[in-house]
Amino acid sequence: MENSDKSINEKPEYFSLRPEVEKAYGYSHAVKIGNSIKVSGAVSMDDEGTPTAMGNFLQQMKNCYADLDQVLKHYGCTFDDVVVENVFTTDMPAFLEHAGYRNTLYTKQFPTGSWIEVKGLALPEFLIEIELEAHKQ
Template sequence: MKQLSKLGLALLIALCTQGCNTATNPDAQAKDSTTAATDTAIYFNLRPALEKQYGYTHAVKIGKDLIISGAVSMTDSGVVVGAGDMDLQMKNCYTDLAKILKHYGYTFADVFKENVYTTNMKEFERVSGYRNSIYKKQFPTGTWLEVKGLALDNQLIEIDMEARK
């Protein structure tokens, strides 16, 4: 009886491990190579010289996922636009985010996560209704955080996001 139990256990283990072995499973191999081919990172620099200077990439697409670094209101040379004007800075952030989304063929409807960092939450809340024109059907998940400061003086808001298509 013990031998029969050991034989049954050995058979069960063999069957389980065989199903996990992709080397003998051509369908699993094909799926793995397809996934690897589509998971290549595709980078995008909105302001190449500035991003190189500060050591970051504004966006990267991996598979269906698009991750966008924080957008701020600035010129291509790094000068803050709209010092003291939350409404203008927020609109400039969304303009830059729209450019990045469009570069990859995405829209705000594809955004599933958005984080807002602001140095003045009350002022952001006052102008945040503008987001209704951006997200027409559904707002993404996300977090709003009031922070002590952002990367450059006079920056009031920074928005990062993730999208999937």
């Protein structure tokens, strides 16, 4: 097989930020295959899976990014390595009001992605969920 097909043969490397919560809900927080990292949506929760910062959109958003930062660091990455960011929110006007916070994270360039308003997220207390894809250099 050619070297260009090397990533096809690489074993997925899974990572759990909150193993018990992820097992209960049936997902892994991230998986790396080759240089590609896919990160499940982060929500504002504590280590037991209880929603945090209820009713506080900006703090929920910051909590999401804090979790995403931990996942990226696990793989030796930063937000500079993010190539896709998808935001799901139940309150688009609130997201647009606070979207400038992203400028503190994405200091070199912004990733591709979508901003999507949804009827609901996994729990009614969640106002925002953010998923990422990164490419490790």
